[in-house]
Amino acid sequence: MPRPRLEIADVFRNYGPAYRQVNAGHVSLPQLKVMSAIEACRSEALGGHVAGCAKCGHHHIAYNSCKNRHCPKCQGPAARDWMEARAEDLLPVEYFHVVFTLPAEIARIAYWNPRSVYGLLFRASAETVKTIAADPKRLGARVGMTSVLHTWGSALTHHPHIHMIVPGGGLSPDGTRWIACKPGFFLHVRVLARLFRRLFLDGLKDSHRAGQLTFFGDLDHLAQQDTFAQWLAPFRKTEWVVYAKPPFGGPEAVLAYLSRYTHRVAISNHRLVSADADTVAFRWKDYRIKSGDRQKVMRLSTVEFIRRFLIHVLPDGFHRIRHYGLLASSARKTNITTIRDLLGVQHAEQPHTPEPESEIITLTLREPCPCCGGQMRIIEIFRRGQKPMSRAPPREQAA
Template sequence: MAGSVTVQSTLNQFLSTDSLDSHRRKVCRRLMDCRTARMGGMEMRCDHCKARTVHYYGCRDRHCPQCQGRASQRWCERQRRSLLPVPYFHLVFTLPHALNGWVQLHPDVVYRRLFESVWNTLSQFGHQTKHLQGELGMTAVLHTWGQNLSRHVHVHCLIPGGALTEAGEWHGAKHQYLFPVRALSRRFRGRMVSSLRHSVRTGEFHRLQDSDAIDGILNEVMQKEWVVYARHCLNQAETVVDYLARYSHRIAISNGRLVSQHGDRIKLRYKDYREDGRQKTLQLEGAEFIRRFLMHILPKGFMRIRHFGYLSNRTRRRKLTAIRQALQKPPESDVEIENGSETQRSWPCPRCGDGVVHMVRQIPRFNARGLVTG
């Protein structure tokens, strides 16, 4: 029989934690507890119709499809203050699938080297391109999945169209595409392979034991063209914010893409980009769905959203001020944006529409043994 299906329901039904490491076990536990009595919450009452409702807290885990919408909104509101009145470019750097085995064994090393190689490539182009000759800024987001939940490691980059020189001048981009894609691809390939070889020599890939196999993989990927995608510039600030929201907090799969469940088989919707984004459906056994989902849980503490160049956290305020002065645009007002939170104590009543619901009591959370926790 078909039924409503969510990531949470599939984890509750099909997940076996016996073979999971402690990090993945904790992540999955948070996702299964999200917005349930195990998380605790608030009992609310309307001051008009007197209706009582219970609201359970979310887990706020970055892999949770129920929590990322609000997190994305808050993050984008903060990033809005860093937007420049210039065109923006969207680039995507993709890792060859031949390296997926290395990602399985050493994800933290490969992901870190990927960020480094992407920024090294773009930074060199920014300094060496004649009409720029300065420092670029970049916001980069790591995605590890394809539409069918397979491993497909790539980095989305959003780049303002221009460079800041050492003299404090702004040199704007002059072309529809920031840099030639083929040249970017080959420079990126060389930097990434060189970086991986360095990690091999320093012992960071300690789970890879066969030196001949290592050389074989690296020689193989050097002989292939690597995929770099570039989209033409975005001119409207609202469009840039929409891009930030679209890519910043996306997870491997949202509940909206899960169509139905029939027994132990999960049907999901995906786009086939080999056929111009045609919508298709895919059925997976519950255990296989869980296996693919778990591939995309990031290493503990790994930052999947990073800022580089004049957008880096350390120098952003100072350098954005210099860029706006060079553009003769006044700096944006640095006013903190108020955000709603799950600890909000009142809001309009969804039932009667006339009253306001207020918290009447706090509902404690419970641990795995059913005991009240603080």
């Protein structure tokens, strides 16, 4: 994949200083850290090393990456490593993709309270699936799931939702049987949506009562407990959106999906079209169009583009990929071994791990020389702010 001619880093380097100055006091510390990390990523500011081929003598410079989870250039290698670990957990069963979305009005509360509301979104959606699946009238089994938080729409708008990958079945309550769901069908989305609505709204009310929510602007009046309860009441009668996609076509399809979603950031470098001091243009997909070409180009003021990118910066230490039920980290290996025994599968299948559809998968020392295939070795290391002594063409890659 060729290097994009325009990157988020270019926008931040050229117009970020002015944005920080104009919005001083309105940009959070985590957002400032993300801007600085992306600006410095794979540049002399972070140092790096010079790699040389032991066979043909080819040299290249590898600048260090920032490894920030919001950086578009750092997610390809991170996704690859994560997928290699998850491939060992795949089961020879159908997998389903379920999406839980918040109403736009509720999402406004998440905008000011990301840690509380996003955490509740994770818990409520996971509890919904576990509860409905455990119902003897439904599946009657203990299930597991992997949940991924996305906070954006294609136009960089604030749109928090959970992508959930669920194996099509679970363990019986006594753990002695694998109970498979019906072929091509997991659980009724309307039943899921109604329980999710109740659990989330009850949790939101509890968070308000515990003083964990703050309100600003035209939502300031919701700080009063009675007012907040009245404001929430209509949402208990509206239909919430839970969407279940058709099952994946096998383990490789599951990994292909995970490569696209687990380490995705709000916008990739390859979607950028142009940028100057006044306007940033980027490609986006208009899902309101039911048929035909959904691809369009959106133009935002540079200030608005940076603002939209930064609203998707997660709080420090907040995990955007979580595992629940049978796949919870504490018991995952034991549960997977048990399920494989029940299914008569002795060893985990090792499907081909697809390359993540993200930024460039960079050349590292575990990869051969691009010229002759020989082994690459580090011949020089240079620190932050230093320049390499060896002369070699720089490459956009992580060290």
